[in-house]
Amino acid sequence: MTQEKKTQDFGNDPLKVRDTDHYKDEYVSGFVDKWDELIDWDGRANSEGDFFIKLLKEHGAKKVLDVAAGTGFHSVRLLESGFEVTSADGSPEMLAKAFENGRKRGHILRTVHADWRFLNKSVHDLYDAVICLGNSFTHLHSDNDRRKTLAEFYATLRHDGILILDQRNYDALLDHQVQPTHNYYYCGDNVKASPEHIDESLARFRYEFPDKSVYHLNMFPLRKEYVRKLMRDIGFQKVTTYGDFKETYREAEPDFFIHVAEKR
Ligand code: SAM
Numbered sequence: 274m275t276q277e278k279k280t281q282d283f284g285n286d287p288l289k290v291r292d293t294d295h296y297k298d299e300y301v302s303g304f305v306d307k308w309d310e311l312i313d314w315d316g317r318a319n320s321e322g323d324f325f326i327k328l329l330k331e332h333g334a335k336k337v338l339d340v341a342a343g344t345g346f347h348s349v350r351l352l353e354s355g356f357e358v359t360s361a362d363g364s365p366e367m368l369a370k371a372f373e374n375g376r377k378r379g380h381i382l383r384t385v386h387a388d389w390r391f392l393n394k395s396v397h398d399l400y401d402a403v404i405c406l407g408n409s410f411t412h413l414h415s416d417n418d419r420r421k422t423l424a425e426f427y428a429t430l431r432h433d434g435i436l437i438l439d440q441r442n443y444d445a446l447l448d449h450q451v452q453p454t455h456n457y458y459y460c461g462d463n464v465k466a467s468p469e470h471i472d473e474s475l476a477r478f479r480y481e482f483p484d485k486s487v488y489h490l491n492m493f494p495l496r497k498e499y500v501r502k503l504m505r506d507i508g509f510q511k512v513t514t515y516g517d518f519k520e521t522y523r524e525a526e527p528d529f530f531i532h533v534a535e536k537r
Pocket residue numbers: 296300340341342343344345346361362363364367387388389390405406407408409412413
């Protein structure tokens with residue numbers, strides 16, 4: 274049996290770790306367990322309300338592929354709201370946790386272990402919607418990986434399907450307009466999330482938990498207009514961007530952007 278990893282390893286120079294494949298080493302079991310213990314699902318559900326459910330229904334989506342299932346929060350919410358959901362993730366630790374969380378709530382999640390860059394090797398079905406939420410797309414460190422991933426998402430959508438993808442407002446951070454807040458994804462004061470380093474190709478965040486344990490994530494700071502352009506380059510016809518679940522917002526203000534890319 275393989276031993277689950279409990280600690281992260283960023284080597285001697287953590288700021289040099291700018292590699293897409295590293296996400297599997299970042300989501301070690303200690304971090305995954307802690308994350309879920311502290312992020313209160315009810316609090317998170319309250320802060321995002323029925324934004325995604327309404328959006329999916331407005332677009333007539335019934336069959337959804339959650340490509341960044343993580344610990345299963347959106348997969349379970351959507352299942353409980355009547356959608357047909359498949360949960361994919363590239364991290365076996367995350368998928369195992371999602372499955373366990375689903376079981377606790379009386380569901381058997383349909384899971385697929387797949388890296389986004391090769392999604393269609395493991396996913397052989399078509400969906401009305403692909404969701405990639407919780408600031409996940411930021412884990413891709415090269416332009417090529419981002420294009421490849423979006424093309425894989427595009428290919429698994431029906432002709433009139435939509436992609437819903439969110440991201441932290443890195444423009445505000447890169448342009449030093451705001452200090453990041455963490456209302457939506459950390460739901461309260463349990464997890465202190467702060468940017469330890471930011472430059473045009475790395476956002477290294479530090480996560481501190483009440484027991485003083487500390488974890489990090491090395492992410493690529495996605496600029497909003499860059500992501501919108503990538504989506505159009507891949508072939509999506511219309512991209513609508515919301516700021517913190519609203520259609521009108523001031524650029525520096527939102528914590529998160531949510532892009533809705535339509536194939537038709
Ligand atoms: N969506 C969940 C949420 O909101 O709680 C999880 C978000 S977590 C920040 C990012 C997830 O993306 C992790 O579960 C990670 O394993 C997954 N991920 C990152 N890069 C990936 C890749 N290249 N292929 C597949 N999954 C990936």
